[in-house]
Amino acid sequence: xxxxxxxxxxxxxxxxxxxxxxxxxxxxxxxxxxxxxxxxxxxxxxxxxxxxxxxxxxxxxxxxxxxxxxxxxxxxxxxxxxxxxxxxxxxxxxxxxxxxxxxxxxxxxxxxxxxxxxxxxxxxxxxxxxxxxxxxxxxxxxxxxxxxxxxxxxxxxxxxxxxxxxxxxxxxxxxxxxxxxxxxxxxxxxxxxxxxxxxxxxxxxxxxxxxxxxxxxxxxxxxxxxxxxxxxxxxxxxxxxx
Amino acid sequence: xxxxxxxxxxxxxxxxxxxxxxxxxxxxxxxxxxxxxxxxxxxxxxxxxxxxxxxxxxxxxxxxxxxxxxxxxxxxxxxxxxxxxxxxxxxxxxxxxxxxxxxxxxxxxxxxxxxxxxxxxxxxxxxxxxxxxxxxxxxxxxxxxxxxxxxxxxxxxxxxxxxxxxxxxxxxxxxxx
Numbered sequence: 001x002x003x004x005x006x007x008x009x010x011x012x013x014x015x016x017x018x019x020x021x022x023x024x025x026x027x028x029x030x031x032x033x034x035x036x037x038x039x040x041x042x043x044x045x046x047x048x049x050x051x052x053x054x055x056x057x058x059x060x061x062x063x064x065x066x067x068x069x070x071x072x073x074x075x076x077x078x079x080x081x082x083x084x085x086x087x088x089x090x091x092x093x094x095x096x097x098x099x100x101x102x103x104x105x106x107x108x109x110x111x112x113x114x115x116x117x118x119x120x121x122x123x124x125x126x127x128x129x130x131x132x133x134x135x136x137x138x139x140x141x142x143x144x145x146x147x148x149x150x151x152x153x154x155x156x157x158x159x160x161x162x163x164x165x166x167x168x169x170x171x172x173x174x175x176x177x178x179x180x181x182x183x184x185x186x187x188x189x190x191x192x193x194x195x196x197x198x199x200x201x202x203x204x205x206x207x208x209x210x211x212x213x214x215x216x217x218x219x220x221x222x223x224x225x226x227x228x229x230x231x232x233x234x235x236x237x238x239x240x241x242x
Numbered sequence: 243x244x245x246x247x248x249x250x251x252x253x254x255x256x257x258x259x260x261x262x263x264x265x266x267x268x269x270x271x272x273x274x275x276x277x278x279x280x281x282x283x284x285x286x287x288x289x290x291x292x293x294x295x296x297x298x299x300x301x302x303x304x305x306x307x308x309x310x311x312x313x314x315x316x317x318x319x320x321x322x323x324x325x326x327x328x329x330x331x332x333x334x335x336x337x338x339x340x341x342x343x344x345x346x347x348x349x350x351x352x353x354x355x356x357x358x359x360x361x362x363x364x365x366x367x368x369x370x371x372x373x374x375x376x377x378x379x380x381x382x383x384x385x386x387x388x389x390x391x392x393x394x395x396x397x398x399x400x401x402x403x404x405x406x407x408x409x410x411x412x413x414x415x416x417x418x419x
Contacts, residue, residue: 043253043254043255044254046254048254049251049254052261056265057312058312060311061269062306062309063268063269064265065306066299066302066303066306067268067275067278069298069303070275070278070279070282070299071279071282073297073298073299073302074286074293074294074295074296075286077294077296077298078294081294087296090296091296091298091301094296094298095298095301095302095305098298098302099302099305099306102306102309103309103312105312106312165295165296168295169292169294169295170292172283172287172293172295173287173292173293176284176287191288192288194253195284195285195288196288196289200253200255201250201253216249216250216255217246219249219250219253220246220249220250223280223281223284224245226284227277227280227281230280230283230284234280
């Protein structure tokens with residue numbers, strides 16, 4: 001994350017600044033003095049959080065693995081959808097990849113991030129599926145490249161989704177964006193800094209000049225406000241497991 | 243369920259005890275799992291602009307019921323530079339050094355004591371060479387003055403891990419008195 005991007009994100013939402021340059025200098029000062037070194041406290045990285053769940057699953061806690069499935073099903077689904085023909089196939093292959101990952105969990109030593117490991121299993125499962133179907137598996141190294149994890153495939157998704165799934169995806173995105181716009185300024189800034197810029201609570205507290213507890217509360221309230229609007233669309237009923 | 247804690251857990255900002263509580267909630271509370279899923283989805287939309295609407299978690303959970311648990315034995319790691327490791331190494335070296343020293347001291351005292359007694363008067367204690375090559379068991383038995391215990395000790399002395407060191411036949415010494 002660059003200093004400029006911090007400043008640009010903060011400009012509409014925080015203390016009014018005369019110019020962009022002022023904001024950049026202000027953010028740069030914060031970055032130099034407090035943001036960069038603030039890798040303190042009990043914060044766990046995403047990788048560490050996943051590793052914690054993996055360790056529990058390896059110790060026999062299936063539910064811990066199910067949480068990883070909930071967390072990564074959409075991301076892995078996007079990956080698989082780049083290889084197979086339609087959403088039904090993508091769901092089948094994604095499910096198969098998760099089950100293969102569970103069976104191989106004993107061999108996972110945490111040398112790489114869990115998703116990197118899962119990514120490879122997903123690619124191999126999709127390729128094997130294509131071969132079994134008598135279809136040609138992609139030979140391009142692009143799919144084997146870990147950089148492909150961040151592949152921008154919004155347009156591809158547009159072509160791939162069924163009309164219903166496409167509508168649902170668009171509605172979810174619109175609801176989230178509309179909810180963001182409706183949020184009070186301090187909540188919107190807090191969740192943007194966290195989710196888009198990836199800052200820790202400590203770093204956000206420094207940037208927004210407020211206690212960490214306030215940051216935690218603002219991010220929570222922002223999420224709840226968005227989730228409240230999303231829940232009717234997500235068809236959440238009591239008899240469903242998730 | 244404390245949803246604010248759940249939100250902080252998604253961000254990895256909870257301390258250990260709070261994490262345990264949240265993980266227990268996620269195990270037992272369907273609503274907690276759904277909320278956790280929704281929070282992650284919100285983050286994905288904000289970062290990636292769009293989200294693939296896919297929900298295979300229920301199907302995977304059903305399939306996992308039939309799967310055996312992949313148990314992994316807990317690996318104990320020794321960190322190379324932990325103070326505890328160096329302390330353990332130092333303690334082991336100290337024990338070895340002390341043991342060697344004590345054995346050497348026993349060796350010396352076993353040899354010197356009768357010499358001191360010899361200079362005073364008749365020796366009440368007989369010194370026995372424990373090395374079977376130097377003193378065969380038969381000789382040891384004789385040295386025990388027909389004492390059954392002395393014979394027993396002599397018979398088994400060749401198997402002693404201390405063979406090569408000198409020992410004092412106290413039973414024989416007592417009988418001599």
